[in-house]
Amino acid sequence: MGSRRPRAARPAAVSAIGSSEPAAQPDAAGPGSSPEKGSRPGGDVLVKIRGLSFRRGSQVVLHRVDMDIRRGDVTAVMGPSGTGKTTLLKLITGQLRPDAGTIEVDGQSVHTLGKTALFRLRRRMGMLFQSGALLTDLNVFENVAYPLREHTDLGPSMLRKLVLLKLEAVGLRGARDLMPSELSGGMARRVALARAIALDPDMILYDEPFTGQDPISKGMLVTLIRQLNDAAGLTSILVSHDVDETASIADHIYVISHGEVIAQGTPREIAADRSAWVRQFMDGLPDGPVHFHYTAPPLADDLLQRGVA
Numbered sequence: 001m002g003s004r005r006p007r008a009a010r011p012a013a014v015s016a017i018g019s020s021e022p023a024a025q026p027d028a029a030g031p032g033s034s035p036e037k038g039s040r041p042g043g044d045v046l047v048k049i050r051g052l053s054f055r056r057g058s059q060v061v062l063h064r065v066d067m068d069i070r071r072g073d074v075t076a077v078m079g080p081s082g083t084g085k086t087t088l089l090k091l092i093t094g095q096l097r098p099d100a101g102t103i104e105v106d107g108q109s110v111h112t113l114g115k116t117a118l119f120r121l122r123r124r125m126g127m128l129f130q131s132g133a134l135l136t137d138l139n140v141f142e143n144v145a146y147p148l149r150e151h152t153d154l155g156p157s158m159l160r161k162l163v164l165l166k167l168e169a170v171g172l173r174g175a176r177d178l179m180p181s182e183l184s185g186g187m188a189r190r191v192a193l194a195r196a197i198a199l200d201p202d203m204i205l206y207d208e209p210f211t212g213q214d215p216i217s218k219g220m221l222v223t224l225i226r227q228l229n230d231a232a233g234l235t236s237i238l239v240s241h242d243v244d245e246t247a248s249i250a251d252h253i254y255v256i257s258h259g260e261v262i263a264q265g266t267p268r269e270i271a272a273d274r275s276a277w278v279r280q281f282m283d284g285l286p287d288g289p290v291h292f293h294y295t296a297p298p299l300a301d302d303l304l305q306r307g308v309a
C-alpha cells in the first residue's frame with residue numbers, strides 16, 4: 001500500500017476551504033500516539049465486510065465481497081453502472097440485509113443490532129445520496145438545522161452556532177437565508193453536505209456526489225470531501241464514476257464489476273493494473289469485458305422475425 005496522509009485529530013469545528021480561519025491542527029503527538037489506539041473496536045478498520053452476498057430475486061447483485069474501510073481514509077468504490085455500489089452503501093447502513101456474510105462497523109455487526117442500537121449507529125453515519133434533496137420549503141439554515149432539531153435538545157443559541165459552523169465548513173455561511181430554489185446545483189449539494197455532517201458523524205457515505213455538476217462545482221466538491229475528511233477526522237466512503245476526480249482524493253480504491261471486487265489498491269496501484277476489466281472502466285473504453293450490447297439474440301434472427309415486437 002502506498003503512503004498515507006497523516007490523520008488529523010477531531011476538532012470542535014471545521015474551517016472552510018479558503019477560510020482565513022486556521023484549519024484544525026493535526027494531533028501534535030502524531031496519529032500513532034493516541035492513548036485509545038489499540039483499544040478501538042475493529043482496530044484500524046472502521047468497516048469490515050466479509051463474504052457479503054446480496055440478491056434481488058434471481059439476480060446476484062453482490063457476490064462474496066470482502067472490504068476493509070480504514071479509519072481516516074477516503075475509500076472509493078468504483079465500477080460500471082448497475083454493479084451494486086449503491087446497494088453496498090445501503091447494506092453498510094443497515095437499510096438492506098445481506099443474504100450471506102457480515103458487515104461490522106466499529107466492531108458492531110450491523111445486521112444483528114436491534115432497532116435502537118442500529119438507529120444509534122446510523123446517527124454516526126452521514127449520508128450524501130444522489131437523491132438526497134433539500135427540503136424545498138425550508139431555507140438553507142433550516143435545512144442544516146433540521147437533523148439537529150430532530151435528534152438533539154440543543155438550545156437556540158448553540159443550535160445557531162453549530163449550523164453556522166457547518167455552513168462555514170462548506171463555504172456557504174453567507175447563503176443561510178436562501179431558499180433551495182435560489183441555489184445552484186453545486187451549492188445545493190454543499191448544503192446537503194453541511195446537513196449530512198450536522199450531527200458530527202464518524203463516517204460519511206457519498207453516492208455519486210459529482211453527478212450533474214459543472215467542472216468548477218465538481219472541483220470544489222472534490223476538495224471539500226478530502227478537506228472535511230481530514231479536518232473533521234472522518235472516514236469517507238465515496239461511490240463515484242468520476243475516475244480522475246475520485247482517484248485524486250482517494251487513499252484506497254475498490255473496483256467492483258458484476259457484484260465482485262475485481263481490483264483494489266491505492267490510486268497508483270489501480271492505475272498500473274493491466275487487467276482488461278479494470279482498464280475498461282478506468283480508461284472509459286466503450287467495449288471490453290463489459291459489453292456495449294445488453295444480451296440479445298443475433299440481430300439477423302431478430303430482424304427476420306415478422307410482426308413480433
Ligand SMILES: Nc1ncnc2c1ncn2[C@@H]1O[C@H](COP(=O)(O)OP(=O)(O)OP(=O)(O)O)[C@@H](O)[C@H]1O
Nearest residue numbers: 056059061079080081082083084085086087088241
Ligand atoms: N429496488 C430495486 N429493486 C430491484 N432491483 C434493484 C433495486 N435497486 C437496484 N436494483 C438492481 O440492483 C443492481 C445494482 O444496483 P445498484 O443501484 O446498486 O448499482 P450501482 O452500481 O449503484 O449503479 P449506478 O452506478 O448506475 O448507480 C442493478 O441491476 C439494479 O437494477
